[in-house]
Amino acid sequence: MLLYIPFAFLGNALLYPKNVTDKTAVPHVRKVEVWQAMKSLASNLSAFFDRQDPPTLEQLEAEWNRLRDLLMVLSPVLVSTLAEMIDLIKLSAQIRSPFRERVATLVRIFRFLDEESAKNQADVDRDDLKSVMQTAVKTIQGTAAAVKDVKFITVGSREYDSQDTALKGLLTDIQECATESLNLEKAWPEQESKYTTGVTIDVDHHNAMIKKLGISA
Numbered sequence: 061m062l063l064y065i066p067f068a069f070l071g072n073a074l075l076y077p078k079n080v081t082d083k084t085a086v087p088h089v090r091k092v093e094v095w096q097a098m099k100s101l102a103s104n105l106s107a108f109f110d111r112q113d114p115p116t117l118e119q120l121e122a123e124w125n126r127l128r129d130l131l132m133v134l135s136p137v138l139v140s141t142l143a144e145m146i147d148l149i150k151l152s153a154q155i156r157s158p159f160r161e162r163v164a165t166l167v168r169i170f171r172f173l174d175e176e177s178a179k180n181q182a183d184v185d186r187d188d189l190k191s192v193m194q195t196a197v198k199t200i201q202g203t204a205a206a207v208k209d210v211k212f213i214t215v216g217s218r219e220y221d222s223q224d225t226a227l228k229g230l231l232t233d234i235q236e237c238a239t240e241s242l243n244l245e246k247a248w249p250e251q252e253s254k255y256t257t258g259v260t261i262d263v264d265h266h267n268a269m270i271k272k273l274g275i276s277a
Contacts, residue, residue, distance in 0.1 A: 093130060094130050104120060139187055139190055140190075141189060144196075145170065148170060151163075151204060152167045152200070154204045155204055157207075158213065158266030159207060160262065161258040161262045162258040162262050166230065166231070168254070169255065170193055173189060173238055173244065173251075176244055176247065186242075189242060196230055196234075207219070215266060235252065
């Protein structure tokens with residue numbers, strides 16, 4: 061099956077005429093170092109499964125990474141944001157009032173941008189999306205740490221304003237990424253509107269809860 065790997069990468073590369081042509085791709089895949097790397101990986105995989113002086117998993121991973129890097133010179137790489145998305149989803153579940161809905165909305169916006177940009181990764185900068193998502197993880201971690209007891213934070217308080225400002229700054233970063241790096245400027249107004257709605261929901265729910273608990277603002 062490993063014999064098909066170079067051709068799979070070649071086929072993928074040729075889907076993107078902006079990045080590569082068959083005049084550059086075919087000679088690259090024919091290079092001796094590509095096939096030597098593939099042969100070495102195949103031999104070590106065989107030894108691993110036959111348990112005959114098997115290499116370690118770390119060694120196999122290193123060989124695979126080398127082969128992948130050789131082939132990816134020509135093939136556009138979909139920058140993975142899976143780790144960041146998982147972190148954001150986990151963090152969203154930790155956020156309490158009065159920021160729960162707007163943070164959940166930010167995560168949904170990220171998911172939208174991730175899915176849309178993945179459809180056309182040859183023409184967008186997903187590295188920027190990944191970077192903004194990493195920034196978001198840190199920002200939302202700060203919000204989670206700051207809002208541990210909803211009874212001691214009210215809309216308009218210093219603590220509230222601090223986190224509100226931080227999340228608005230994050231929204232600005234996301235907007236710049238969406239419009240400048242991902243070519244999604246037409247889709248942005250709807251996403252921004254969703255955030256505004258999330259803020260309204262947060263404020264209404266929190267004020268109702270504070271009133272119910274008999275806590276003065």
